[in-house]
Amino acid sequence: MKVQANGLAIEVEDTGPHGAPPVLLVMGLGMQLTAWPASFVETLVRAGHRVIRFDNRDIGLSARLDHLAVPNLLWEGMKVRFGLPVRAPYSVADMAADAFGVLDALGVREAHVVGASMGGMIAQRMALAAPERVLSLTSIMSSSGARHLPGPRPQVLQVLMSRPKDHSEPAVLAHYVRLFQAIGSPGYPIPPDELRKRIRESMRRGGYRPAGSARQMAAIVADTSRAQELRSLRVPTLVLHGADDPLVPLACGEDTARRIPGAQLVTVPGLGHDLPPGGVERLLEPLLPHLAVGSQR
Known part of the structure; x- marks a missing residue:
């Protein structure tokens, strides 16, 4: 279903009894709400x-922001290296406001917030902006964003910087199979046939949105x-990270946990940058026990 959140049409799935403690799941860069496994x-x-x-802005069935510019990520990345300010069409804080808007539209005052990858960054921003509305924070395979942290492995970065040869379904499918196998x-390991099935279903649901992913990436950078700012948090926090994450290395999760008091x-050994x-x-x-403790606040 669509709701109006922070002035945007956002696609939402709401599952379970409405009187139960709410858990808001926030997905990562370029990923749709269906990337959260049914299990x-x-x-x-x-x-x-x-x-x-919910689908984040610019992805899936949520509002397209194609009236905004598509950032030059190579140029913006160079600016980061030299400590220069990055210009992004919108911010991670804006995306956190979208998430609060989803809760508002559903009449939810406070919720456990669980974010994966970029979703973890959005979840962190939510806890910073309105800690009284966040029962607990869970940051999965994410990062504090500190400048000194390691980045993707070279082979992963190579795939990330590549593009499909065209926008046909076979070409886009092949590109994403390479990417998800790399990370x-x-x-x-997910069997190749199952991986292709998941990617194909995602493409047919929300389409191929490289401009939206680029704008989200600029917001991250x-x-x-x-x-x-994370040092000021006083929200019960759990940081989950794969020991074998080739995209957002374990050091990023370790740094996040060090910065948040009491986190x-x-x-998880053997886990990379996916939810297999x-x-x-x-x-x-x-x-599950972290959510139970947060519900007692």
Whole structure:
């Protein structure tokens, strides 16, 4: 269903009893709400939660912002290296305001916020902006955004910087298969046929939106102050990170946990930068008790 959130039409899925403690799931760069595995959502619902997912702005079935410029990511990345300000069409804080707008549209005052990758950054921004509305924070395979942290492995960066040879479904499918195989979990590999099926379903639902992904990436790059601000957080925080993440290395999760007072860090061996069968269950093991403690606030 569509809701109006922060002035934008945002696609939302709302699962579970409305009287249950709400869990807001925030997905990462260029990814749709359907990237949260059904088993993850179902387990949270069985544990007694209301689960709210949404497509971030510029992705999936949510508002396209094609009236905004497409940033030159190479140029903006160079500016970061030299400590120069980055210009982004919108900010991670704007995306956090979208997420609060989703909660407002559903009549939800406070929720557990669980974010993956860029979604973890958005979740951190939510907790900084309105901690009284965040029952607990969970940051999965994400980062504080501190400048000194390591980036993707060279082979992953090479795939990230490549583009499909055209916008046909076979070409885009082949591109994303290469990408997800490059960032996937060595301990929990997804069979190639299953991976292609997931990507094809995602493409047919929300289309290929490279301009939206570029604007989201610019927002990430421009969010340079969050690392210092995290020291002020007093929200119960769980940081989950794969030990074998080739896109956002484990050091990024470790840094996030160090910066947030009282944060718990759980490392999952064999997990990369995805949510594969087997790996999802390892993430749920610490997540469920964390949500139960946050609900007692």
